[in-house]
Amino acid sequence: MALRIGRCLLPRLLKKAKLTQVELAIRVGMSESTISQYAHNARVMSLLSAKLIAKELKVPIDDLYEWLEAE
Template identity: 50%
Template structure:
């Protein structure tokens, strides 16, 4: 099975919840720049980071990215 990481869905998930990158940064202790880097696919999240973000957004880790 060959699974590829697609685009980050953070922007979509935040919009659906009416939350901002600043809110997520404050909830997770990350910088807004790091959240922006993930949202714009400049960086990929580690598993621990993905878990922290998924807990803050009340979603599954798989929801953070599209998968190909």
């Protein structure tokens, strides 16, 4: 089974963690613009970025995106 990345679930995870994009950016050492691009599906996270964000949000890395079956 092949998978592809769906939409970013960062907005939902931030709401659950009661954090803003700005707060997350500061905590993980990324720009606010980069976090915004991830949250709005304008850019896909690198593996390192995803790991840093998942660790900060205390979620499995797989929870950052929807995962869809590729056709």
